[in-house]
Every structure is written in C-alpha cells, then in structure tokens.
Amino acid sequence: MREQIRCAVFGLGRLGYWHAENLAGKVKGAKLSVVVDPQEKIAEKVAHELGVQWSTSSQSILEDSEIDAVIIAVPTAFHADMIKLAAQHGKHIFVEKPLTQTLEEADEVIDVIRENGIFCQVGFMRRFDPAYAEAKRRIDAGDIGKPIYFKSISRDPGSPPAEFIQKSGGIFLDLSIHDYDLARFLMGAEVESVHAHGTVLLHPFMKECGDADQALAYLTFDSGAAGDVEGSRNAMYGYDIFTEVVGTEGSIRIGSLRHHDVQLLTDKGSVHDIVPHFPVRFKESYLLEMNHFIDCLRKEEKPSVTEIDGKKALEISMAAKISWKTGQRVHVGEKVKQTWRNES
Ligand SMILES: NC(=O)c1ccc[n+]([C@@H]2O[C@H](COP(=O)([O-])OP(=O)(O)OC[C@H]3O[C@@H](n4cnc5c(N)ncnc54)[C@H](O)[C@@H]3O)[C@@H](O)[C@H]2O)c1
Missing domain, CATH: 3.30.360.10 (Dihydrodipicolinate Reductase; domain 2)
Structure with a gap:
C-alpha cells in the first residue's frame, strides 16, 4: 500500500475549493501539493489559506513528476482536454461530473485513459x-x-x-x-x-x-x-x-x-x-468520495465509479x-x- 498520494487541484471555484480543502487535511494518505487556477488572485488566496503551492499553469504541474493525481474541477467544457493531457502525463484523475460535454469526447478520453493505464473516478458524490x-x-x-x-x-x-x-x-x-x-x-x-x-x-x-x-x-x-x-x-x-x-x-x-x-x-x-x-x-459526500479515490490509489485499485459510469x-x-x-x-x-x- 502506498503511503501518500501527492495531488494537484485544477479549478478553484465552487467545487474545486471543497476538494482542495478536504485534501489539505481531512483525507488520510493524501498530500495536497499545489492548487491551480488561471485567476492568479484565487489561486494565491486558496494556496495561502491551505498552506500549499499555487500556479496558474496546468501544463507545468502536469509535467511535474512529483504529482501522482489531479482533481479536475474546471468548467465542463474543458474536462475532455484536461483529462486527455493528465492521462498522457500518467496522472490518476478525479474529474467532476459530467465526464465530458459530448459522447465523442467521452469515447476519446476513455481510450486515452485505457492506453495510459491510469485510474479515473467521476464526481458522482451522491x-x-x-x-x-x-x-x-x-x-x-x-x-x-x-x-x-x-x-x-x-x-x-x-x-x-x-x-x-x-x-x-x-x-x-x-x-x-x-x-x-x-x-x-x-x-x-x-x-x-x-x-x-x-x-x-x-x-x-x-x-x-x-x-x-x-x-x-x-x-x-x-x-x-x-x-x-x-x-x-x-x-x-x-x-x-x-x-x-x-x-x-x-x-x-x-x-x-x-x-x-x-x-x-x-x-x-x-x-x-x-x-x-x-x-x-x-458536504460529507464530497469528503467520502475523495477518501475513496485516495484509498483506491494507495491500494492501486480501480475506483467504484469510473469513466465508464461517466459515459x-x-x-x-x-x-x-x-x-x-x-x-x-x-x-x-x-x-x-x-x-x-x-x-x-
Ligand atoms: N458534484 C457536484 O455536486 C457539482 C456541483 C457543482 C459543479 N460541479 C462541476 O464542477 C465543475 C466546476 O464547476 P464549478 O461550479 O466549481 O465552477 P466555477 O465556475 O465555480 O469554477 C471553475 C474554476 O475553474 C477555473 N478554471 C477555468 N479554466 C481552468 C483551467 N484551464 N485550469 C485550472 N482552472 C481553471 C476558473 O477560473 C474557476 O475558478 C463543473 O464541471 C461542474 O459541472 C459539480
């Protein structure tokens, strides 16, 4: 079992903030390393509050070998591109619902996830x-x-x-x-x-x-x-x-x-x-779903709700x-x- 999963949260709006806050101290075995948002003020403020690094650039964080998993909580229209990039960089993925905006995009991300052998959990917290x-x-x-x-x-x-x-x-x-x-x-x-x-x-x-x-x-x-x-x-x-x-x-x-x-x-x-x-x-469900995601990654097991459920x-x-x-x-x-x- 892996000791620790090093995470980055992309998108610090309504949902991303909750996930970052949970990962920063409430999820066993998780280490929130960095928060990312193109709005510099938001990224800096959340990072300061949670005591982690911040960035406005997704690309540089995806290239960082010290990051194991990414939490994608950006607007839905950007999910597909971000999932594909994260998978190609070998990062495990938690993505907010919906998986993507179109079925063609869903098929593409499913292929890329499979090809890169990473795990993906979709945010069906209910x-x-x-x-x-x-x-x-x-x-x-x-x-x-x-x-x-x-x-x-x-x-x-x-x-x-x-x-x-x-x-x-x-x-x-x-x-x-x-x-x-x-x-x-x-x-x-x-x-x-x-x-x-x-x-x-x-x-x-x-x-x-x-x-x-x-x-x-x-x-x-x-x-x-x-x-x-x-x-x-x-x-x-x-x-x-x-x-x-x-x-x-x-x-x-x-x-x-x-x-x-x-x-x-x-x-x-x-x-x-x-x-x-x-x-x-x-509130409790967002924490429980994140506990499940990190627990699965630590055990190298597939999450119970995946990109296939998302599609x-x-x-x-x-x-x-x-x-x-x-x-x-x-x-x-x-x-x-x-x-x-x-x-x-
Ligand atoms: N599970 C749920 O209950 C639930 C509830 C609300 C929203 N959502 C989902 O969460 C996702 C985000 O919704 P929201 O309401 O938090 O949106 P939001 O508009 O409040 O926040 C989105 C944030 O993403 C940032 N962003 C945009 N492009 C980015 C990029 N390339 N990299 C990093 N950050 C970027 C924006 O600056 C903004 O701060 C959506 O897909 C939505 O469907 C899920």
Whole structure:
C-alpha cells in the first residue's frame, strides 16, 4: 500500500475549493501539493489559506513528476482536454461530473485513459452519501423485492448565472445527470429509453441559452422497470433532493428537506428549516468520495465509479436533451449518437 498520494487541484471555484480543502487535511494518505487556477488572485488566496503551492499553469504541474493525481474541477467544457493531457502525463484523475460535454469526447478520453493505464473516478458524490449508500445496501439485500419504479427530484434553489449556464451543457447534462447516475446505481439496470420535456418558468435568460429551468424525463430500463426524473432551478424555498425506489415488496425513500433536526411549534403551526444548497447537503459526500479515490490509489485499485459510469450517465443526459429538442422518445446508447448527428 502506498503511503501518500501527492495531488494537484485544477479549478478553484465552487467545487474545486471543497476538494482542495478536504485534501489539505481531512483525507488520510493524501498530500495536497499545489492548487491551480488561471485567476492568479484565487489561486494565491486558496494556496495561502491551505498552506500549499499555487500556479496558474496546468501544463507545468502536469509535467511535474512529483504529482501522482489531479482533481479536475474546471468548467465542463474543458474536462475532455484536461483529462486527455493528465492521462498522457500518467496522472490518476478525479474529474467532476459530467465526464465530458459530448459522447465523442467521452469515447476519446476513455481510450486515452485505457492506453495510459491510469485510474479515473467521476464526481458522482451522491453514491457516497450515507443515506444513498444505505439505500443501495438495502435494495441489494432484497429488502424491497425487485425494483420496478425509480423516482428522483433535484430542485436547485435558483439558477447559476447565464455565463455558467452557457458553458454547462444544459439542465439535463449539468443537473439531472446526478439522478441518471443514481437510476443506474440504485436500480441495478441500464436505462434503455428517455422521453423528456422542459420549459422556462422563472429564468427568461435560459431561452437565450437554449436551456430549460424545469425538466422532466420518463425512463424505461432494460429490466422492464420505469422511472421519472425531475430537474429544476426553481425551488426558491431551498435545496430539494429526493429519490424513491419502489420494489415489488416495498419502497425506499431517500432525502428530506429538513436541515437541522429542530422543529419550532407555536400557535401559528409547526416549522423546521430547509437545506439551503448542495455544499451543505452533500458536504460529507464530497469528503467520502475523495477518501475513496485516495484509498483506491494507495491500494492501486480501480475506483467504484469510473469513466465508464461517466459515459453511461452522459448517454442518458444526451438522450434526454435530444428528446426534449425533438419531442421524440430516444433510445440510449449508440443510437443517441446517430440521432444527434441526424438532428444537428
Ligand atoms: N458534484 C457536484 O455536486 C457539482 C456541483 C457543482 C459543479 N460541479 C462541476 O464542477 C465543475 C466546476 O464547476 P464549478 O461550479 O466549481 O465552477 P466555477 O465556475 O465555480 O469554477 C471553475 C474554476 O475553474 C477555473 N478554471 C477555468 N479554466 C481552468 C483551467 N484551464 N485550469 C485550472 N482552472 C481553471 C476558473 O477560473 C474557476 O475558478 C463543473 O464541471 C461542474 O459541472 C459539480
């Protein structure tokens, strides 16, 4: 077992900062050596706070033989190029979701990862959330019988700005991809087809971005099961995350709106607070997924959620996006590429 994995974090925005903070002191066997961001002030500030080196140049860090692994938390549009470069330099990779922005890019990065014999983990942190992990354990143990229906809701408390949305790949790719990954993970089956709908309810700028702020996808699985996934940027009350798997002998529900376990009772009624946003709801999961990544590298084992899972979730997202644009039910897999070519 390797003593220590020396890491570099690329991109110090919302996600990169969390990963850097975790790697700097909370993950056993990890050494955060350097943080990288083209915005010098951000790189310098985070480095100073965490007591590590900083750089504005990805290339020089990739060429550094003292770095074993890189964490890629840059905007999605840059994932493919950065994964390929990192793999070619022999670095193990943790990449935020989605793996890439297109299926062609996904195939390219899968080839480069394979050719260079490195490990890659994709940031589907919900799999590591204690509640989702327990649900998976109970489903696999047969506690609800055979899974027959999947329901998942992800409602964000508002939208990121237009500049982010333009580069995000859209709601099916950026937001609902977490639920599509959970669909495969919890149902133990592959999604066969998607029929999706979307509209703009609260954020008019979404129309100019060619995106929706409210989306729904109906899924069919190769096991004969079905499901639906709602994605929304319109939960002005808080961060609303919920998943249910219905089985032949019961149902399992994951998630509640409640933030602190405090309930206020007055003559006006009963109230509790609501989870404000993803860094709060999934704080523990970001640490647990990073623990898994470093642990796997130390043992030289493949992570449990890889570039292949990244591509499969991407295929479902693409099918949903095409279905929304065309109004047709879309089959997942090779046909997605074909349909997309025909449409574009
Ligand atoms: N797992 C999750 O829950 C989750 C949540 C939000 C975002 N994400 C993903 O994380 C990624 C980053 O999103 P974000 O919200 O943190 O973005 P962000 O815009 O907040 O931050 C991105 C950072 O990357 C930097 N950057 C840009 N190009 C770079 C380069 N070549 N090298 C190094 N740094 C570079 C930018 O200067 C910026 O500081 C996206 O792929 C997004 O889909 C995942």
